[in-house]
Amino acid sequence: MANKIKARSTLISKKRSRxxxxxNYISTxxxxxxxxxxxxxxxxxxxxxxxxxxxxxxxxWFVLRMLWDDDGMTQRExxxxxxxxxxxW
Numbered sequence: 001m002a003n004k005i006k007a008r009s010t011l012i013s014k015k016r017s018r019x020x021x022x023x024n025y026i027s028t029x030x031x032x033x034x035x036x037x038x039x040x041x042x043x044x045x046x047x048x049x050x051x052x053x054x055x056x057x058x059x060x061w062f063v064l065r066m067l068w069d070d071d072g073m074t075q076r077e078x079x080x081x082x083x084x085x086x087x088x089w
Contacts, residue, residue: 044058047061062082063078063082066078066081066082
């Protein structure tokens with residue numbers, strides 16, 4: 001364990017000596033990607049709870065949303081569009 005700690009501190013020292021500052025490294029929870037993912041997950045949970053009251057699943061919601069945007073699409077067009085968006089069914 002002591003060897004791992006020493007190796008880690010040596011690596012950090014080498015990075016600092018090359019001009020990298022330690023305050024440039026952020027934790028996973030502080031990264032933009034992590035925050036965006038968490039916001040999306042919270043939104044999806046809230047949406048799912050809200051539409052479930054009306055008997056609509058999340059898969060149905062994506063199709064209904066596509067029809068809302070472009071009313072009158074054929075079943076084939078819906079299928080093609082859903083494949084290109086990568087929506088889960």
